Amino acid sequence: MSHSKKMGFNKKRQTLWGWILISPLCLGLTLWVAFPMGLSFFTSMTKWDMLGKAEFIGLKNYLIIFTQDELFLKSIRNTLYFTFLSLPLQLFIALAGALLLHSQVKGQRAFRTIFYLPSLIPIVVSSVMWLWLFNHQYGLINYFLNLLGFDRVQWIDSKHMVIPSLTIMNIWNVGNIIIIFLAGLQGIPNDLLEAVDIDGGRYWHKLRYVILPLLSPIILYNMIVNMIKCLQLFVEPYIMTNGGPVNSSLSFVLHIYNNAFKYGKMGTANAMAWVLFLLTMLISLVIFKTSSQWTYYEGDK
């Protein structure tokens, strides 16, 4: 007997109720996704300062940002530098942290809580906090470096150190990623690990042949999610450096924001947003395509 018959409802009423219940989703997708994206695409083909009338100029904005806007390419470079510096370090440290927290130690719960705490802090607050920690004269980090006999470093005030500084901040709150890895580690069947023991394998063998393969889908998940986050770097440079020094921390999104709200170039800003969107999709696609080489799903041959 089919489900619907047992329920005593006919197909029509079922369909009606179904659509009523998910109507917020349908409206939401139209109002907050499709419509704004359409509006944005249209705006990206106009010259518009939000005050006067929009003037249709076709694809000219896209041409302009690639040929006449030096800061645009610079902001892409900065963002990619940040992403490809942060992402591997984040994943590596989070994985190492999760493996440590997964081992049988005293105070495991307390350690887990402490490692997660930084992830609770809103980015605005952590930006303010690190602004103070990175202070050249009175910051704690330079104070420690000084105690250890090193020279003070011009963290966010230096053209070369500003992106690495933001990376350090970013690594500080990998607690989210650690928790996700930990959940994955808990799902690894014990008998597989014991099998390595029986074969006389060491911890390294467990890691290489059991843990990493079984964790690979989660590594992929964390990689994609955090790649998207890194590419959207905004609050830290906005609060801490305003893109400086000499635009060396001008991120892609900060440049878009400046164009839209500082320079009043809505058309250009929207064109850039579409480029960022395509760039994100492109990198995701590359990661997905290459992931079949190194991810392992149970049931695969």
Place this chain on the structure above:
Amino acid sequence: MRSRNKIATICIYTALLGGAISCLIPMYWLIRSSFMLTEEMFRLPLILFPKKIRFQNYVEVFTMVPFAKFYANTLFVVTLNILGALISNLMIAYGLTRIEFKGRNLMFSLSIGTLMLPAYVQLIPLFLEWNWFGKINTFLPLIVPAFFGNAFFIFMLCQFLRSIPRAFDEAAFMDGANYPLILAKIIFPLAKPAIAVVAIFQFMFTWNDFMGPLLFLNDMDKYTLAIGIRTFISTFYTPWGVLMAAATLTILPLIVLFFSAQKYFISGLTLGGIKG
């Protein structure tokens, strides 16, 4: 793991302690600075442990800017966001998992698809849209979208609802119940743990949201905490002690929430991340 040698054990504890200390020190430094006068913060050698705890910064937070108003605004926006998220996501997830109808798989996929859209890419378009509606500098753009579902929550709730046996719904139908009644009387009580996760994460999202208020709010008396903090930072004079106190007050509710609902944080992160 049973036969771990001594050296390995020492290494593990050292790494864990090192990690824990690096996690905590920045937060300690924030709180320590919030209890000091700004002059004391600018003194060398640095005072690692303030001898006298001063609350002056905490008073000044409320006198320098309308910080109490920022708090009230944030609470207002957060409360309505949680309400919207609970109603809409539960309805949608119920419709997508418990009723069979044509098109539901497509709608589920479309919803999940939006997870791949970078949020910041949509913000300027959303700004244009709300500008078009003439609602910039009101709370509406920060509240209304919450009533239309969120892909992350929909996904999570669907996962959860699928684990509730269908027999419960069927028994209720036998007794003459209809869909809304089943949702309210059977699904809602059973889904409480998942609902708690939605509420907590929506609280976090909205409390921490910076870009939304930055784009949509202009007047200082409408500011939320996240952008309110920014008002202390200025190029010629930043009252660091007061800024640190404001930052501490902003994270305080998050810390309290975390310690009172720790298990939901973990299950939220992992439900959204792994299964499926």
